[in-house]
Amino acid sequence: MIVARTGNEAMAExxxxxxxxxxxxxxxxxATEVVQLFSKFVHDGLVDTEFVPVExxxxxCSACCGASAAGVRVxxxxxxxxxxxxxxxxxxxxxxxxxxxxxxxxxxxSSPINIHCDHSDTLASRDAGxxxxxxxxxxxxxxxxxxxxxxxxxxxxxxxxxxxxxxISHGMERVELLDDKEVPKFLxxxxxxxxxxxxxxxxxxxxxxxxxxxxxxxxSEIDAMDHVLPIIEKVQKEFGDKFGRxxxxxxxxxxxxxxxxxxxxxxxxxxxxxxxxxxxxxxKKVGLVRCRVYRPFPEKAMLKALTKxxxxxxxxxxxxxxTLGGHLYNDARxxxxxxxxxxxxxxxxxGLGGRDIxxxxxxxxxxxxxDIQKSGKVDKNIVYFGVRGE
Amino acid sequence: xxxxxxxxxxxxxxTGGHRGCAGCxxxxxxxxxxxxxxxxxxxxxxxxxxxxxxxxxxxSAWNVPYIHNAFENVAATMAxxxxxxxxxxxxxxxxKDLRFIAFGGDGGTYxxxxxxxxxxxxxxxxxxxxxxxxxxxxxxxxxxSSATPRGAHTTTSPAGKVIPGKMQLRKNLTEIIIAxxxxxxxxxxxxxxxxxxxxxxxxxxxxxxxxxxxxxxxxLGWAYAPEKTVKVSKMSVETCIxxxxxxxxGKYRITVKPKEKKPITEFLKMQxxxxxxFKWKDDVPIKExxxxxxxxxxxxxxxxxxx
Numbered sequence: 001m002i003v004a005r006t007g008n009e010a011m012a013e014x015x016x017x018x019x020x021x022x023x024x025x026x027x028x029x030x031a032t033e034v035v036q037l038f039s040k041f042v043h044d045g046l047v048d049t050e051f052v053p054v055e056x057x058x059x060x061c062s063a064c065c066g067a068s069a070a071g072v073r074v075x076x077x078x079x080x081x082x083x084x085x086x087x088x089x090x091x092x093x094x095x096x097x098x099x100x101x102x103x104x105x106x107x108x109x110s111s112p113i114n115i116h117c118d119h120s121d122t123l124a125s126r127d128a129g130x131x132x133x134x135x136x137x138x139x140x141x142x143x144x145x146x147x148x149x150x151x152x153x154x155x156x157x158x159x160x161x162x163x164x165x166x167x168i169s170h171g172m173e174r175v176e177l178l179d180d181k182e183v184p185k186f187l188x189x190x191x192x193x194x195x196x197x198x199x200x201x202x203x204x205x206x207x208x209x210x211x212x213x214x215x216x217x218x219x220s221e222i223d224a225m226d227h228v229l230p231i232i233e234k235v236q237k238e239f240g241d242k243f244g245r246x247x248x249x250x251x252x253x254x255x256x257x258x259x260x261x262x263x264x265x266x267x268x269x270x271x272x273x274x275x276x277x278x279x280x281x282x283x284k285k286v287g288l289v290r291c292r293v294y295r296p297f298p299e300k301a302m303l304k305a306l307t308k309x310x311x312x313x314x315x316x317x318x319x320x321x322x323t324l325g326g327h328l329y330n331d332a333r334x335x336x337x338x339x340x341x342x343x344x345x346x347x348x349x350x351g352l353g354g355r356d357i358x359x360x361x362x363x364x365x366x367x368x369x370x371d372i373q374k375s376g377k378v379d380k381n382i383v384y385f386g387v388r389g390e
Numbered sequence: 391x392x393x394x395x396x397x398x399x400x401x402x403x404x405t406g407g408h409r410g411c412a413g414c415x416x417x418x419x420x421x422x423x424x425x426x427x428x429x430x431x432x433x434x435x436x437x438x439x440x441x442x443x444x445x446x447x448x449x450s451a452w453n454v455p456y457i458h459n460a461f462e463n464v465a466a467t468m469a470x471x472x473x474x475x476x477x478x479x480x481x482x483x484x485x486k487d488l489r490f491i492a493f494g495g496d497g498g499t500y501x502x503x504x505x506x507x508x509x510x511x512x513x514x515x516x517x518x519x520x521x522x523x524x525x526x527x528x529x530x531x532x533x534x535s536s537a538t539p540r541g542a543h544t545t546t547s548p549a550g551k552v553i554p555g556k557m558q559l560r561k562n563l564t565e566i567i568i569a570x571x572x573x574x575x576x577x578x579x580x581x582x583x584x585x586x587x588x589x590x591x592x593x594x595x596x597x598x599x600x601x602x603x604x605x606x607x608x609x610l611g612w613a614y615a616p617e618k619t620v621k622v623s624k625m626s627v628e629t630c631i632x633x634x635x636x637x638x639x640g641k642y643r644i645t646v647k648p649k650e651k652k653p654i655t656e657f658l659k660m661q662x663x664x665x666x667x668f669k670w671k672d673d674v675p676i677k678e679x680x681x682x683x684x685x686x687x688x689x690x691x692x693x694x695x696x697x
Contacts, residue, residue, distance in 0.1 A: 021474060021477035021478070022470060022473045022474050022477055024466075024469075024470055024473070048477070048480065048481065049477070050473040050474070050476050050477040050480075052469060052470065052473050052513065053513070054466060054469075054509055054513075055505060055506070055508065055509035055512075056505060056506075056509075058462070058463060058466070058506070059463060059465075059466035059469075059505070059506050059509055060466075062459055062460070062463035062466035062467045062470065062506065063466045063467065063469050063470030063473065064470060065457075065459050065467055065470060066434070066457065066459070066466070066467035066468055066469065066470025066471040066472075066473075066474070067470035067471065067473055067474040067477075068470075068474075069457050069471065070470070070471050070474030070475065070478075071474070072474040072477055072478065074470075074474075088460060089459070089460060089463065092459055092460060196432055196455045196457055196471055197432065197455065197471075197474065197475055197478065197484060197488065198455065199430040199431070199432065199454065199455060199486065199488060202452065202453055202454050202455045202456070203455060203456070204445055204450035204452055204455075204456045205456065205457040205458070206445075206457055206458035206459060207445035207446065207447045207450060207458065208441070208442050208445050208446045208447060209447045210446065210447070213447050213448065
């Protein structure tokens with residue numbers, strides 16, 4: 001079925017079709033609609049879900065942990081400060097191997113307070129042990145929400161699927177929805193080895209783990225993250241084979257003959273694709289590498305994509321506040337260290353707090369990358385693009 | 391009414407061999423609460439003494455399903471467990487009737503966990519929340535909480551040369567919970583084991599959220615000899631420092647009425663945490679504490695049904 005939906009509507013629609021056993025959520029701009037729409041589904045009897053309208057995001061994540069440990073399918077939705085309030089419990093969910101799925105809208109973290117897009121919220125939770133998938137448009141957000149539930153449950157790891165605040169969350173686009181019956185069929189039922197509700201086989205979850213065992217348990221969690229990429233690839237392929245829409249961990253666009261390229265995440269991928277088209281109309285061979293799956297980091301696929309060009313502009317909608325630039329920039333530099341082919345790299349921090357990024361601006365970045373190609377050197381490694389006073 | 395012989399014949403659901411202190415009140419509470427429960431139960435525990443000493447990997451004292459999440463969120467965690475149970479029950483995927491019990495100390499309940507607890511009760515999750523109240527953060531080494539009484543020495547309200555222990559009165563959490571109109575709320579202590587067992591059964595039978603605030607003498611934090619634990623527990627009731635009462639269907643009932651209300655000094659002098667008060671230049675801290683106890687007791691007498 002082809003419909004017009006915003007990112008939030010599409011995510012809520014995916015949640016309706018997934019029909020989770022438990023949703024515990026707290027509203028926050030700009031993800032409020034996901035929770036609102038889902039509440040309506042509950043009250044109209046369109047889902048069987050036990051909806052827990054908690055008093056905070058901290059409790060949302062905590063209740064999700066309890067429900068997931070009881071062996072059922074669990075989802076929630078949040079953004080920015082809400083994710084930050086969950087922060088403590090994110091690590092516990094991952095450590096206890098509870099496959100909770102979050103429909104998230106990327107919004108900048110305070111301070112200053114702001115409700116618009118950047119990626120500082122999810123990137124601040126980067127090391128919590130959650131899968132992170134950043135989507136480019138409404139269709140991808142919808143499809144990935146469904147995929148994520150399956151990936152998380154197979155990997156026994158929690159995950160976040162995100163859209164860019166307002167740009168995608170409130171932007172209306174053409175979306176192809178799956179048939180209501182297809183989604184539960186694709187996902188199957190959640191199967192668990194242990195459940196907190198199995199009173200005949202009592203288990204203790206979350207015991208105190210001291211010097212003699214903690215490290216082995218943490219190592220096994222790291223190991224799970226080390227082995228999740230094949231699961232993601234398998235689920236992406238299954239989804240593609242079944243529904244005709246294929247996704248990859250790294251989205252390469254016109255990279256095969258590109259001389260310079262941009263690396264980015266989220267909706268900027270869509271904007272950059274138009275810029276690529278325009279540049280190519282002018283005969284300039286440019287490409288785009290969009291990081292779709294950010295955690296785990298798809299090192300091999302990313303390395304293959306990044307080393308196709310001589311010059312790389314890495315666009316980060318976040319900063320690490322460390323003098324070292326943005327998150328993607330640091331990840332890219334890290335994986336390129338061992339590589340024989342090392343493109344020249346420039347880091348463009350941009351769009352913080354929802355500052356718009358236009359097609360024309362991305363074209364100027366491409367032009368600059370060609371200048372770097374010509375001169376063979378990068379004058380300044382990290383620039384703050386589109387900010388006054390630079 | 392529960393019979394000791396019957397209780398003693400039950401299979402232990404909270405077993406010995408854990409690492410609680412000798413004379414630990416919290417462990418007696420866990421054992422009595424689980425003994426009282428007549429249905430299959432699932433337990434959640436907030437970070438704190440009970441969690442630490444009962445589940446050091448690879449051991450567990452719990453012969454029932456148990457989850458520990460964090461310090462401030464046992465109420466929310468158990469709300470999630472109960473929601474999952476309801477979801478499965480609705481779909482006919484679980485047949486048994488289960489009950490859910492959350493344990494938290496006064497730190498995890500009065501202070502850092504009060505928001506999650508308030509939310510759990512307001513949303514009417516059918517969970518029994520048990521606060522084992524030892525009146526300070528014992529797990530981290532005896533720091534003050536909002537349950538710490540006036541005058542008590544803790545490591546963050548020390549008996550100093552200028553300030554004699556904690557300056558403020560205790561928060562009346564049981565009344566805060568009663569203001570939520572739970573299905574059942576009560577105060578008790580393990581020295582009156584039958585009162586405790588009866589209340590746990592009433593709470594688990596009540597169709598909705600329930601709360602029991604259980605006074606949990608702590609031999610280390612309160613500074614008395616381990617073998618005195620039950621005596622200290624009983625004295626708290628005899629001095630009306632810890633009245634045993636319940637609230638259900640809009641009605642208060644005092645369940646243990648001391649024959650003769652003893653002065654609080656009888657309770658205070660048993661414990662090192664109050665010893666400085668007897669050497670202090672005036673009796674203001676003791677007087678203020680006694681006044682608080684009297685006010686709350688008089689109010690309870692007025693509110694409760696005559697027996």
